[in-house]
Amino acid sequence: MKANYRKLLLQGNKWIDGSDEYGLILTDDLDSLLSCSILKQVKGWDVEQVMIFKYDKNQNFDAHGITKNATHEAIGVDLALTNGKCFDNHLTQFKWNGTSNPESINLNRIAGISRDKYYRKYNLSTVLLLWSLYDLPKEKLSDELMMLLIAIDGSFQGFYTEEKYVWIHKHWLVDVLDLPEFYECEKRHTKDEFKEIQKKYNIHKGYGKITLKNGYLSTDIDIERVNDVLGWDTDIVVELPTDGFKKKAIYRDCMRSIDDSTRSISKFSDDVFSYALTNKYTVNYSERIEEKCDIQKQVA
Template identity: 30%
Template sequence: MNKVQNEITLPFGGFYKNYNEIKPFIDKFPKWVKLINGTFQLILTNDIDSLFACALIMKKFNCNIGFFYDFNSIHMVKGVSTTKEKIIAVDMAVESGKAFDNHVVKINRNDEVNPESANLNIVYNIHQDNYFSKYGGSTALMVSVMYEMFDFKTLTENQLMILACIDSFYMGAYHPNTKNYVDAREAFENTISIMKLDVFKELFARKKAVDFENFAEIHGLKGTMWVRKKDCKLQTDINIDFIKSQFPMLNFDIEHLQFDKNSKFSKSNKNTLPAPQSKSKIDKLFTFALTRKYGYKATIK
């Protein structure tokens, strides 16, 4: 029986595919990625990658943002009632529980990982020794490919530029041809090939790295989000209006989110710390990410 595609044309280019299929290369992810529905609550973090990925997941599965993680606390949206099994962390390197993530979460190859995390760097066993072979794309890009959210060949240049700027995906195209970056360039080419994102090759051939840096700066893509103390609502310096104008089919609204309580962590390092020999040397981890080859960031329970 032939699969029927219900394609909803978008006013700014591209279309959203309204049928339920995910890419075959995601079959190594935990089974829950195929079982999401509107009863799930998402944990939003403080940057554009998480915001964009949440918007994609909400569009696909009709679920909602129920929490906000700012690395010091988790804030719960007022009125939310759920269980751990129904929560998905988005762009978060949590040590347990469901998550969509793109961080490197191992220091050495034998470190334990979260078995419920949908993370290509777990699938490909990325750690300190092969750090530059990591998946260098964003969580948002991974989610959009997984669930076939766009026909990338029909997206406008602005739409492609936004996707390329999220988590600096474009950087993979401009790594210097030196010994340290041979693995990174090869991993980037593999990502383009496996995800069938050849449309970006033409864009990167026409642009320079500075073009993406300027685009992100001009259009306010580098900002963050935080909870205001006075009214427990989110504030941001990300230019959400611009993102909305380019992806009007997605919901980026956060101003309605009202938080009524939070759970604070005992410790969180905003600056990268030198990594020990193993992640097991760090007690009571809630999140962990190897953000440089020899450095990490973490939140301690």
């Protein structure tokens, strides 16, 4: 990562380079899972909690689980926490003069990108953020590995968008993350080839989710193939946690329309665990609920 951007991320967040121990909060896709694996390799931090969005699609519930051995302060991974430490790639600032979580390691935050500049937001994955932040290998990587890393969370889409917006993608990938090799890889391949990579590793649309049942995680991601390609050039190993998770909290998964009058997430609730502006006119958030529901039996 270019030094000036890394310096800005470090302001008030020296913990990202420190030696303190933390636990990780895993979410429900490969962007979070591989990001957790990177943090395990680089920092030695383990997954101690899990946040599964739309756990019960019929009732719009999000499930937050915790292992019985969790002992550390938690860091959200690909999770835009309202408060607390996290790594994420989301947009959370509503107004140009608004605020967002100061403990979020998020390039949109330090660049002052808010809803009114939505089209300029960081449009890459949390994996690429961490790959750059912790100076993981970028030279002489196989095209297969670079394509997989770019395919996660659809990061390649910005390269194949309207020509007038391609500079935004290049800015983040090359000028900020300092990953020109990845940009050259995109130039060598077509959009369809990246879609085939997504299918190969089972992370294409409708697939690639991590699920929670009776307290244990499972996934349809082809983790074996992911580890095969990672093993060519890195020591990173992706592993789904085998520990059981007990219920920590249940959240209602909410989606609300927003406009120029919306100044902060508190307009909708004072008890929001995480949220993200998923487009210029919509915010999605997880609001804590206390009432009993059947989902609690499944997380216990």
